[in-house]
Amino acid sequence: MSTSEFIPTCDLCDAHKNDSDGAFRVLPPVFRDFGQRRRFAGAVSTVKCFEDNSLVKAAVESPGQGRVLVVDGGGSLRRALVGGNLAAAAARNGWAGLVVDGCVRDVAELAACDVGIRALASMPLPTEKRNEGQRDVPVQVQGVWVRPGDWLVADEDGIVILPAPPAAV
Ligand SMILES: O=C([O-])CC(=O)C(=O)O
Numbered sequence: 821m822s823t824s825e826f827i828p829t830c831d832l833c834d835a836h837k838n839d840s841d842g843a844f845r846v847l848p849p850v851f852r853d854f855g856q857r858r859r860f861a862g863a864v865s866t867v868k869c870f871e872d873n874s875l876v877k878a879a880v881e882s883p884g885q886g887r888v889l890v891v892d893g894g895g896s897l898r899r900a901l902v903g904g905n906l907a908a909a910a911a912r913n914g915w916a917g918l919v920v921d922g923c924v925r926d927v928a929e930l931a932a933c934d935v936g937i938r939a940l941a942s943m944p945l946p947t948e949k950r951n952e953g954q955r956d957v958p959v960q961v962q963g964v965w966v967r968p969g970d971w972l973v974a975d976e977d978g979i980v981i982l983p984a985p986p987a988a989v
Pocket of ligand 1: 873902906
């Protein structure tokens with residue numbers, strides 16, 4: 821995705837603000853920005869897990885193909901689902917971004933990774949890896965449904981979800 825193709829979230833919201841079918845979604849403004857990429861967009865892949873990042877690790881260690889990994893971590897503030905190693909793997913494997921409904925750690929390392937990273941907070945405690953969780957299932961992020969194959973756009977103003985890549989607005 822080149823910068824010229826990027827459609828800002830505000831423009832998308834202007835175009836869709838009166839939609840009533842629920843296809844256009846806006847995530848609540850509770851996410852902090854931790855990665856090097858301020859703006860990113862891509863097709864969604866999901867992980868649903870709770871205080872166990874085994875499946876997040878497996879996902880970022882596989883080809884990202886420009887997608888965005890959305891992690892439903894249940895909003896837990898008790899453990900970090902992504903740290904410097906996983907963020908570096910995500911950048912290396914071509915993920916456009918990570919959106920974590922939960923925590924991250926290694927903040928200085930995350931800021932140096934060429935990938936978008938949004939999460940609720942920083943928490944230095946890591947998870948226990950028990951290989952629990954689900955991959956590419958519909959998830960709820962802060963009460964908003966996000967499905968594998970949706971299109972996510974994130975920038976300085978927020979994060980929006982569409983059922984397909986947006987045409988020019
Ligand atoms: O492995 C973990 O649990 C997370 C982490 O610290 C890293 O990605 O560097």
